Amino acid sequence: LTQALTAFETALSASALAVDGELGLLFPKRGGDRLRDAMRYAVLGQGKRLRPFLVLQSARLFDVSAQGAMRVAAALECVHCYSLVHDDLPAMDNDDLRRGKPTVHRKFDEATAILCGDGLLTSAFEIIATANFPAETQMQLVLNLALSSGAAGMVGGQMLDIEAETKNFSNVDDIAAMQAKKTGALFRFACEAGAIMAKKDATALRQYADYIGLAFQVADDILDVEADAATLGKATQKDQSRGKATFVDFYGLQGAKSKAIDLHDQAIAALSVFDHKADLLRDAAQFIIMRKK
């Protein structure tokens, strides 16, 4: 297990470097352009680039052109990064650090951070609209990315998460439903993207995505309890300090760990229709529940 994970982390790092390269080209240095500087700062963090990795791996299953898949991966990362910039704002999570660096509104200012997020979200659709795919495929990608990112997906989940600060979740299904939108929706898009680019059935990949998306969040709640700020590079135990219920509250720490393993197993089962080409996706499921940050 550990050996597979080491190989996986090497593959993930290599993929992250390639994604960073693409993002660096899409958001080149522009001396003196405050907005572009902020956008570049926001996308060129030190992220694991897990969502882009899932896009690239789901595309590989169907032999989609790596160049085309990379554009979609970059577009999705723009959406992810914009959501972090806005979530970090004083009116939202009010975080000073992100991936060990000052958040955009700390590095620049609040107005710039708002516009930076708006610009990145808009860029995501521009990047898909200029990717080298047939127009039908581009449209399907635009539509699914919009559905995953907007009120029916990520933004809707973020709203539910904020509301949970005042009206607490009464059961674990409510948290799961919130997380399915807040983090699950982008994982789903990442995994279905390969099938969309190849015009193939995305059912198995969507199931896989839903399991790892939930596993990711359960693991996050466990990390939030166990990790310290130095390892994570951001504030920890913040959900707890705000009185927001987490999976750990409902399952207990050991129960949450069992739940994460169950979800991992279900994710692997969903991939049974694929051969060895899906091995890195299998490893990803394991990585998601075993990562230390």
Add this chain to the structure above:
Amino acid sequence: LTQALTAFETALSASALAVDGELGLLFPKRGGDRLRDAMRYAVLGQGKRLRPFLVLQSARLFDVSAQGAMRVAAALECVHCYSLVHDDLPAMDNDDLRRGKPTVHRKFDEATAILCGDGLLTSAFEIIATANFPAETQMQLVLNLALSSGAAGMVGGQMLDIEAETKNFSNVDDIAAMQAKKTGALFRFACEAGAIMAKKDATALRQYADYIGLAFQVADDILDVEADAATLGKATQKDQSRGKATFVDFYGLQGAKSKAIDLHDQAIAALSVFDHKADLLRDAAQFIIMRKK
């Protein structure tokens, strides 16, 4: 002139009602869904719906289906409304009133307003992706809307406008360049949309758009000096109170009025390739410089 303008205002009102109807269907009432409630509140103001009107009129020039054009008009209005929600935020213009009603962050709260704007921007692309046009046309619309709305357009212009509070514009071309992005870019998309939907040349419409976009802003600066808050339904003279240079500062009040008329005339000249079908667009140019709010 006045008679034409009255007829125009009747047409504009009728169009606004139809646009409101479309937006009402796209953002139906959802009791208890805070995010959707905020989005509905933000799009269903009492706006003139000038940008959607321009989309619908530019589409009529080429006999584009009114149903399809209405979707694009609604998508554009979502972008316009999201930009107002974010611009009104405390970290930006910090406005309490918009079209005579409490701004979204006053009616709801700041976090909801941020997410509301994010949701509306995302919706715009979803709406185009589900409009009844060939995929190639949808893609061109997505691309041009993204370019007009993002860092190269509206968001970039908003950033320049904010920066102007600290480093003042040294000449009128700087203001014009800022405005071409901040307000001009969406006017441009509105006017070129008809040609894109019909796969026709958009050159003349883009020229027209650039003139009326600038005219709109010159007129805004004049209104900002002359109108009172009651008529305008929002805070006035705010640019002045912040020491931001306006067209009136550079041209003087009479000079700005002459400039607006020049721009009107140039806009009309750009429409010379079109017959009577463009008459409402001609009236629109006049309306833009003569409106009282």
